[in-house]
Amino acid sequence: MDNLTACIFNIQKYSLHDGPGIRTVVFFKGCPLQCHWCSNPESQYGSPQLIFEEGKPPTVLGEYRNLDYIMKEVMKDKDFYEESKGGVTLSGGEVLLQHEFAIALLKQLKDQGIHAACETTGYTSLKIFQAFIENVDLILFDLKHYSSQKHYEISNVYNEKIIDNLKVAINQGKEVIIRIPVIPGINNSLEDAEGFCKLLKEVGATKVNLLPFHQFGQKKYSSLNKEYKFLDVPQLQVEDLQEYKDIFLKNGLDCIL
Numbered sequence: 001m002d003n004l005t006a007c008i009f010n011i012q013k014y015s016l017h018d019g020p021g022i023r024t025v026v027f028f029k030g031c032p033l034q035c036h037w038c039s040n041p042e043s044q045y046g047s048p049q050l051i052f053e054e055g056k057p058p059t060v061l062g063e064y065r066n067l068d069y070i071m072k073e074v075m076k077d078k079d080f081y082e083e084s085k086g087g088v089t090l091s092g093g094e095v096l097l098q099h100e101f102a103i104a105l106l107k108q109l110k111d112q113g114i115h116a117a118c119e120t121t122g123y124t125s126l127k128i129f130q131a132f133i134e135n136v137d138l139i140l141f142d143l144k145h146y147s148s149q150k151h152y153e154i155s156n157v158y159n160e161k162i163i164d165n166l167k168v169a170i171n172q173g174k175e176v177i178i179r180i181p182v183i184p185g186i187n188n189s190l191e192d193a194e195g196f197c198k199l200l201k202e203v204g205a206t207k208v209n210l211l212p213f214h215q216f217g218q219k220k221y222s223s224l225n226k227e228y229k230f231l232d233v234p235q236l237q238v239e240d241l242q243e244y245k246d247i248f249l250k251n252g253l254d255c256i257l
């Protein structure tokens with residue numbers, strides 16, 4: 001068990017956006033999806049890689065870390081977690097790609113009484129997903145599209161596995177917040193909002209967080225020598241999505257922007 005390692009590309013302290021309270025977010029490298037608008041393209045490749053920034057020597061992004069290292073890092077802020085009712089969030093990339101390590105880490109967090117959240121696409125086998133969520137207190141479940149065909153076109157994977165795992169999490173009584181990145185031309189029409197609502201009601205989801213498209217990841221593409229297809233796509237503001245959000249509310253879903 002001590003030999004277990006995972007490729008991690010960031011450990012972010014004092015996060016206020018990835019679960020309740022003050023949190024440390026552990027970012028796992030590697031993702032089975034290839035979303036065209038991804039704002040963390042550096043997370044997609046599952047091994048350390050070179051980053052090229054203008055005027056600077058290349059740097060390596062991503063390091064293999066063992067459980068002891070991660071636990072020592074996250075436990076440094078235990079007092080903040082206690083005072084703020086926060087904890088630790090596993091994110092990515094897709095944490096489920098390194099599930100063995102993640103499951104072992106979640107067990108250690110549970111032993112220490114630390115609230116554990118994860119941000120996931122849910123794209124894995126049922127067996128792995130069930131073992132993974134056992135010690136998770138909150139699941140931030142990313143959903144890109146309600147239509148499986150569309151999901152494939154925008155991310156390279158179909159959504160059946162994802163929906164099956166979402167149902168399992170909900171049926172097991174886990175706290176689940178659906179996170180929908182609202183992307184122009186991909187899923188931002190009012191018909192899309194209705195499509196999401198239909199699916200979410202069918203699976204029994206109750207809470208939704210809408211994430212308006214932004215361009216924060218744009219510069220990362222050139223540093224990775226990758227093509228960015230969303231360069232000319234305008235960012236969405238909260239005001240742009242009021243009508244979209246209202247459809248979720250009218251469908252009885254607890255929706256925030």
Ligand code: SF4
Pocket residue numbers: 031032033034035037038039040041043044092093094121155
């Ligand atoms: S699932 Fe997330 S990390 Fe993976 S490619 Fe899509 S946006 Fe990027």
